[in-house]
Amino acid sequence: MDAQLTPSNNFTFCKSCTSTVTTNDQFCADCGYPLAGTEEEQKKFLMDKSYKELNLEEANKMVKKASYALYYVAGATMVGGLIVYALDKTGLGSTLLLINSILAILFAAIGFWCTRMPLAGVITGTSLYALIFILNAIENPVTIVSGIIFKIFIVGCFIKGIKSAIEAEKLKKELNIG
Amino acid sequence: MADLILTNDADEVQLPHCGNCDQPIHENSRFCNHCGQAQTIISEGSTEEKWKAIKQAALFFGIHAVACCVFSFVDYFKTFTWSVVFDSFLAVIAIVFFAINWSKLKNVLVWNNFSALRLLGYCCIAVVGSLLVHFIVGWLNRKLFSTDFSYYEFYAFHRYSIALAILFVAVMPALFEELGYRGFLLGKLMLVTDTKQAIIISSFVFAIMHRSIISLFWLIPFALLLGRVRTKENTLWYGVCMHFCFNFTAITLEIIQWNHHL
Numbered sequence: 228m229d230a231q232l233t234p235s236n237n238f239t240f241c242k243s244c245t246s247t248v249t250t251n252d253q254f255c256a257d258c259g260y261p262l263a264g265t266e267e268e269q270k271k272f273l274m275d276k277s278y279k280e281l282n283l284e285e286a287n288k289m290v291k292k293a294s295y296a297l298y299y300v301a302g303a304t305m306v307g308g309l310i311v312y313a314l315d316k317t318g319l320g321s322t323l324l325l326i327n328s329i330l331a332i333l334f335a336a337i338g339f340w341c342t343r344m345p346l347a348g349v350i351t352g353t354s355l356y357a358l359i360f361i362l363n364a365i366e367n368p369v370t371i372v373s374g375i376i377f378k379i380f381i382v383g384c385f386i387k388g389i390k391s392a393i394e395a396e397k398l399k400k401e402l403n404i405g
Numbered sequence: 406m407a408d409l410i411l412t413n414d415a416d417e418v419q420l421p422h423c424g425n426c427d428q429p430i431h432e433n434s435r436f437c438n439h440c441g442q443a444q445t446i447i448s449e450g451s452t453e454e455k456w457k458a459i460k461q462a463a464l465f466f467g468i469h470a471v472a473c474c475v476f477s478f479v480d481y482f483k484t485f486t487w488s489v490v491f492d493s494f495l496a497v498i499a500i501v502f503f504a505i506n507w508s509k510l511k512n513v514l515v516w517n518n519f520s521a522l523r524l525l526g527y528c529c530i531a532v533v534g535s536l537l538v539h540f541i542v543g544w545l546n547r548k549l550f551s552t553d554f555s556y557y558e559f560y561a562f563h564r565y566s567i568a569l570a571i572l573f574v575a576v577m578p579a580l581f582e583e584l585g586y587r588g589f590l591l592g593k594l595m596l597v598t599d600t601k602q603a604i605i606i607s608s609f610v611f612a613i614m615h616r617s618i619i620s621l622f623w624l625i626p627f628a629l630l631l632g633r634v635r636t637k638e639n640t641l642w643y644g645v646c647m648h649f650c651f652n653f654t655a656i657t658l659e660i661i662q663w664n665h666h667l
Contacts, residue, residue, distance in 0.1 A: 248438070249438075251438075252438040252439075253438060253439050253440065253441065254436055254437060254438050254439070254440065254441035255436065255438070256430065256431060256434035256435065256436055256437070256438045257434075257435055257436070258435070258436065259435070259436035259441050259443060261441060325549070326618055329618050330618070333621075344601075344602055344605070346597070346598050346602055346606075347598070347602040347605045347606050350459070350606050351605070351606055351609040351610070354466055354606075354609070354610050354613065355609075355613055357466070357467070357470065358470050358474075358613050358614070358616075361470050361471055361474050362474050362478065362616070365474050365475060365478045365479065366478055389456075389459060390452070390456060393452055393455050393456065393459075393597065393598075394452055396598060397452060403435045
């Protein structure tokens with residue numbers, strides 16, 4: 228029963244992932260490459276793999292775009308805070324500057340964190356952005372339309388980022404990386 | 406030689422078998438080396454299903470966010486009656502979203518692994534955390550914003566002030582925030598991504614919903630702990646008790662301080 232499992236000296240390398248396999252193996256235990264399959268099967272496997280890798284690369288690019296959008300929001304929040312502070316006459320300027328600085332740092336940190344946990348990063352960034360949008364809209368309804376094109380662009384980046392992060396997680400699982 | 410065979414046999418028993426062709430495979434194999442079947446469980450739902458789950462979670466977040474923001478930033482709603490209306494509204498929203506996903510989430514309402522000792526331990530952590538936060542945040546608020554905010558102020562002039570404060574600050578949030586965030590939101594996110602990321606997302610959303618920059622620093626760790634307890638113990642009730650202890654300690658301290666000042 229364990230004939231195929233007994234260690235054999237006939238080690239060779241998998242053509243797809245270069246891990247060690249035995250000559251008895253029908254498939255690579257690390258990547259699923261059909262070691263004993265026909266040439267056509269092997270070709271199909273490699274093509275399928277490179278297609279998935281391409282998709283993963285594309286998805287990662289989208290996530291990166293979302294993280295750049297977060298950096299942009301961080302910058303805009305900081306600049307906004309500084310402008311409010313400079314034009315302030317009510318004496319609340321320093322408090323607002325402090326709040327905006329903390330928010331800017333938070334956005335930048337989330338953007339940076341997207342490289343480690345893409346889905347969590349983009350979703351938390353989006354929810355923070357949405358909450359601040361709602362807060363501003365209630366405080367001052369004019370903010371809904373101010374810079375609307377940028378806002379739509381940023382939200383578009385976030386939504387695509389979330390979708391891509393889900394896709395990337397799925398592809399990583401299928402490719403068995405990460 | 407005999408020894409060698411024996412150990413081989415022992416290994417054989419522990420080796421996993423491929424679910425597809427039932428042949429023995431190596432422990433860390435990602436694919437069966439006989440039939441090529443993937444051995445890791447490839448994601449349960451499709452991308453569309455996951456996106457749908459995220460949209461539902463986003464709707465929950467949106468409704469909560471708008472309701473919370475309207476209540477705390479529109480002066481018209483800053484009355485006792487309206488606060489009861491809003492608290493009830495948020496409770497109903499949490500129940501409705503949980504009920505929609507009843508079949509997938511109902512098992513968190515079961516408390517199979519009840520242990521008084523563990524419950525006491527968790528509650529002690531919550532009380533100590535609450536005490537620490539109360540004194541540190543009180544000090545920070547006075548230093549940075551030179552104001553001392555009190556939740557109790559809102560209820561203090563009512564006839565049944567203490568009972569109402571405990572109901573609306575300790576009991577209601579413990580039940581319905583847990584149901585909404587650790588029950589619905591975390592459960593839904595766990596269908597989308599791994600447990601770790603799901604806990605982080607739900608904790609962050611829970612923390613920012615309180616609309617206070619300073620409280621982020623203690624709400625995020627507290628929510629992470631609640632999320633961890635919820636996934637580890639597989640029940641909502643430890644979290645409900647911890648949340649209650651945390652809020653109850655805070656409101657008790659505020660009632661004491663309030664009466665002391667008078």
